[in-house]
Amino acid sequence: MGSEVITVTTREQCVALDEQDELAPLRAEFLLNEGEIYLDGNSLGPVSRAVRQRVDDVLDHQWGEQLVRGWGSGWMAQPTRLGDRIAPLIGARPGEVLVADTLTFMIAKLVGGALNLRPDRHVILTDRANFHSDLYIMEAMARRAGRPITVKAIDRSNLASHLNDDVALVELTHVDFRTGEALDLNEITRVVHEAGALMLWDFAHSTGAVPLDVTSAGVDFAAGCGYKYLNGGPGAPAFVYVRREFQGVLENPLPGWLGHARPFDFEPTYEPAAGMQAWVTSSPSIIALAALDGALDVFERTTMTAIRAKSLALTDLFIELVGQRLPGHFTVVTPLEHSRRGSQVALRHEHAYGVIQALIGGGVVGDFRAPDICRFGFTPLYLRFVDVFDAVERLVAVMTSESYLDERYLVRNAVT
Ligand SMILES: *Cc1c(COP(=O)(O)O)cnc(C)c1O
Helix, strand or coil: CCCCCCCCCCHHHHHHHHHHCCCHHHHHHECCCCCCEECCCCCCCCCEHHHHHHHHHHHHHHHHHHHHHHHHCCHHHHHHHHHHHHHHHHCCCCCCEEEECCHHHHHHHHHHHHHHHCCCCCEEEEECCCCHHHHHHHHHHHHCCCCCCEEEEECHHHHHHHCCCCEEEEEEECECCCCCEECCHHHHHHHHHHCCCEEEEECCCCCCCCCCCHHHHCCCEEEECCCCCCCCCCCCCEEEEECHHHCCCCCCCCCCHHHECCHHHCCCCCCECCHHHHHCCCCCCHHHHHHHHHHHHHHHHCCHHHHHHHHHHHHHHHHHHHHHHCCCCCEECCCCCHHHECCEEEEECCCHHHHHHHHHHCCEECEEECCCEEEEECCCCCCCHHHHHHHHHHHHHHHHHCHHHCHHHCCCCCCC
8 A cells, every 4th residue: 555646636626527527517407505515415306497397387387277187188197107217217118117105105015015926935034224114114014914924134245144935025225325335236136036035126325326227137126216316306206116027916015096997987896007007006296296207307418327427436536535634534334346336425433413513514415324424425417526525625624623522513403
């Protein structure tokens, strides 16, 4: 290491990187607070101009003028239409993705359906570091499966040793929400299938952030958030992916009228609609879908390959600058290998909560994840290299002044 050349990255170098950045023009599509550096798009993406236009159009013209006739002129098709817009972001084929509900509900539906496809098996395997909502809903679905089902939350690095012919389903979150580690989609899906189990991926921190190819990975089912990297707005609907081969086979365990083959025949018994429509349970939220529709526009002006290249450059730069400017202050929890990194950087610090609060006070919005993680999301659509530089400058100010110990930054908010 001694002979390694230390490159001190300057602000001018960052400005030069922004000048060459092919994604730079997309920043103008977003409504961002002047002077603020937003490193929390992994939790809630910002508003884009197209979102505002699309929502205004619903209020002014669709709901506003057509009223109930809106259902007959396009609203019903929104869940499948938006699913087809999301499909290319995850490598799905047309007709394999639908937008509805929110993520926890979608996982419940997929788990319920999947358990019925492996009636002789009694185990769901998942990661003990998984997002808590996934763990809660899987437990609840297991209790209601109609046969004994155990949810085994394991250390994911030992997954292979827990796979056997009693495992019905494996559910994993592809990018760890705390550490930012990206799991090996192809390899894990392959070993799960080898054991005869089904694979359900949670793409909450992956969609719109890292390229995914569910088709070549052979993924059975997946679901993800609309409001994180997809920027669909607070509480935006989720999406669900059901591989074509499972359509008509995997049953939606929460059937409702709008997933019926003929909803307006008002028949007393359920008959699922063809294809992904069967995953709709109840009335789609048209205003929320309009917002998500607008949010997806910007993804059509670039590619996931370009987004990924810039994401890695941004996270590399952040990690390098933190190492240069604040040696010894933080432990970088996020993997340094590109293949194992999502689009966020997690830094461990004893006073992580105070650090994040002090940074927010200084105009850099990141977030805290208990017990000791400072989490920073990097969204290539609107972040500049110079933002990374300036964010680290402000972090240096917080760390050297020890303002993170300030009493006003230590009172815990309910939402972190
Ligand atoms: C954000 C998130 C959820 C929760 O999504 P809801 O739409 O609020 O239900 C679930 N799982 C993971 C991994 C998440 O990051």
